[in-house]
Amino acid sequence: MTKIEYTARCHCGKVQFSFRSKEITKGLRCDCSICIRKGAVMSLKYIPAEDFTPIKNMNDLTDYRWNDRVVNHLFCKTCGIYPYHGDEEYGYRVNLGCVDQINPLSLEITVYDGKSMPISKA
Numbered sequence: 171m172t173k174i175e176y177t178a179r180c181h182c183g184k185v186q187f188s189f190r191s192k193e194i195t196k197g198l199r200c201d202c203s204i205c206i207r208k209g210a211v212m213s214l215k216y217i218p219a220e221d222f223t224p225i226k227n228m229n230d231l232t233d234y235r236w237n238d239r240v241v242n243h244l245f246c247k248t249c250g251i252y253p254y255h256g257d258e259e260y261g262y263r264v265n266l267g268c269v270d271q272i273n274p275l276s277l278e279i280t281v282y283d284g285k286s287m288p289i290s291k292a
């Protein structure tokens with residue numbers, strides 16, 4: 171399966187990254203307590219770390235942990251945009267609104283029932 175190289179950035183451009191994935195035609199939204207507030211359309215799958223490349227200085231990100239403190243919710247320190255979350259072990263779930271080649275509102279959206287998860291860590 172051919173993979174596409176996607177490029178992405180936060181709003182101010184201090185956080186930039188790229189990743190390889192087969193063509194993205196679907197997005198994910200979640201109704202857990204943090205996602206419902208962010209409102210982002212995310213990648214359906216986690217992008218494996220070997221396919222994920224940070225381009226700009228990751229010190230421009232800050233991380234917000236809550237509840238079980240497992241998922242690191244990342245935000246640009248300057249513009250406040252959430253570009254992705256995850257880590258090297260689990261891979262990265264990407265905010266598709268940050269991706270240059272994608273219009274997230276044109277994708278088929280799956281809604282994940284994060285609100286019903288006992289620790290709501292989706």
Ligand SMILES: [Zn+2]
Pocket residue numbers: 180181182183184185246247248249250251
């Ligand atoms: Zn920014």
